[in-house]
Amino acid sequence: MSNTEQLVNTGIVGGLAEVKNVARFLTLVETLIERPEGLPGLGVFHGYSGLGKTQASIFAQNMTDAMRIEVGESWSKKTLLQKILVEARVEPRRATIADLTELAINALADNWPRPLFIDEADKLADKKMLELVRELHEHSQVPVLLIGEEQLPEKLETVERVHNRVLDWVAADYCDHDDARLLAEVVCPELTISDDLIDYLIETTKGRARGLVINFNRIKEHACNYREKDLSRGSFDEDFFFTGKRRGRQPRRAA
Structure with a gap:
């Protein structure tokens, strides 16, 4: 080896x-x-x-x-x-x-x-x-x-x-699903992030590692603030996430 x-x-x-x-x-x-x-x-x-x-x-x-x-x-x-x-x-x-x-x-x-x-x-x-x-x-x-x-x-x-x-x-190449999953485990290992959220973030960031890390840190902050551990695509409004163009709003909260 x-x-x-x-x-x-x-x-x-x-x-x-x-x-x-x-x-x-x-x-x-x-x-x-x-x-x-x-x-x-x-x-x-x-x-x-x-x-x-x-x-x-x-x-x-x-x-x-x-x-x-x-x-x-x-x-x-x-x-x-x-x-x-x-x-x-x-x-x-x-x-x-x-x-x-x-x-x-x-x-x-x-x-x-x-x-x-x-x-x-x-x-x-x-x-x-x-x-x-x-x-x-x-x-x-x-x-x-x-x-x-x-x-x-x-x-x-x-x-x-x-x-x-x-x-x-x-x-260097763009991140795929496996890469994004690994980055999520590095940034927020205590959270369970669904596959649909991972795939959405890849689409949103165009697979750029920097954007993925920024968004995983946002998810981690949100999870800490609202004491959540299981996150999916439906946990957030579309404009919550970093795209490189504008600052997102606060996540949507269930009624």
């Missing part, structure tokens, strides 16, 4: 490891870590906003002791390198970009086989900083996983020397 299968089968955190996007992410991490010698170690996890990419990366970080950074809108090359050094447990110091790059390469190599997750990697493409990531990877050989929106693969295509070093591409 592979390391990823062992992690997924543990059912850690109320089954969160069994959510398909988490399993996909963990499998990609394992692919990068266990790649044969001579193969590139860049991976890309991409998809639409709200599918749970960041949550999957945080879960995988806890499982693998990965280094993880989330690129900010204002970041420069120096900021990127300093953040990587902090994650590699090296105190950043005043230095040139070239010196910081060398420090980061050495720090990453010293942390092998800890992978590096870079969330919001779209910003690196927009800021023309992908070549720096390629340099860090090539000289340290540490697995690097780029996480971003659905257009990230197209953005990487514009930087050929980065694009042709990607070992694997994995797309």
Whole structure:
């Protein structure tokens, strides 16, 4: 049994490891870590906003002791390198970009086989900083996983020397009924939520993990306020739930 299968089968955190996007992410991490010698170690996890990419990366970080950074809108090359050094447990110091790059390469190599997750990697493409990531990877050989929106693969295509070093591409997917049920068990394990309510929430949120989690938290709050444990579609007005467009009203109460 592979390391990823062992992690997924543990059912850690109320089954969160069994959510398909988490399993996909963990499998990609394992692919990068266990790649044969001579193969590139860049991976890309991409998809639409709200599918749970960041949550999957945080879960995988806890499982693998990965280094993880989330690129900010204002970041420069120096900021990127300093953040990587902090994650590699090296105190950043005043230095040139070239010196910081060398420090980061050495720090990453010293942390092998800890992978590096870079969330919001779209910003690196927009800021023309992908070549720096390629340099860090090539000289340290540490697995690097780029996480971003659905257009990230197209953005990487514009930087050929980065694009042709990607070992694997994995797309995050929308939640199905099983995923939604697992998320409900993580967020509100004390409640019994009917299948018709689960299916309605998938339709309402278009299967986006973020929207499902928000709605399960609303259901949990409602259940606490009204001391209910069994919830179904008929327990709520249509506009009670989060859709990303407007705030819902209070749930309908039986006469």
